[in-house]
Amino acid sequence: MVEEELMLFNKSINEFWNKFKSTDTVIWWGSEITYKAPIKAFAEKLSVKLKEEEQMVEMFLEYQNQICRQNNLLKLIAEVKGKKQELEVLTANIQDLNEEYSRKKETISTANKANFMFTNIDPKHPESPFMCSLHLNKAKDCEVSDRAPPLECQAECQENVRKTNSFSAFLKVFTAMVYN
Known part of the structure; x- marks a missing residue:
């Protein structure tokens, strides 16, 4: 007898579910509740919202990647400026050394003449x-x-x-x- 009752209960649940899916109106504890839109339409709206959120997350991640690339470029530009300044200092040092070499060469030449x-x-x-x-x-x-x-x-x-x-x-x- 318990098995029969379980089968009847299962059958009534399936019937209720099928009615619930196909109608805009549900009876709940003796009260009738009318839905403004079917469940299918609500599920579609929810799916659209989820896709929009996924797109927003993708856009956020893309912006984050762009910011990271820009930061890397700014670091590289700063390094290049630093290297350029080092090059200018080294060029000035080389010029000073060349001038000193010329002076010493002239001194040696003068000494050789003497x-x-x-x-x-x-x-x-x-x-x-x-x-x-x-x-x-x-x-x-x-x-x-x-x-x-x-x-x-x-x-x-x-x-x-x-x-x-x-x-x-x-x-x-x-x-x-x-x-x-």
Whole structure:
């Protein structure tokens, strides 16, 4: 008997559901409720709203991606500006170094022009050039730095210049050393 009652109850639920789907009017606890639109129309409206919300979410995500790309571009632009400033500083440094190099090159050229070049020192080879550079060190002593050809007794020659403080004495010693 319980099975029969369950089958009857199931049948009545199915009938109620079928009536509910097909009508605009429902009887609820003895009261009649009239719907303004069928359930199907309501479901369609709800579906449209859901699609609109999905589109809004997609638009939001797209805007968010665009903002992220713009932020990345702004970062890249800032990096490029920074690199451009670094390049300008490096270019200025290179220019300064080139100017310093030119000054030093000119100083060396001037110093080379100031070197003492002699000929007619070696009677066997009167055209052979002999050269030496004299300068004062920090203690204001005269020093012989560059010489051609190199002399074995440079220390003696330099000491003679310091003792006598005479360039002509230096030349005599220099000539004597070359001649010997």
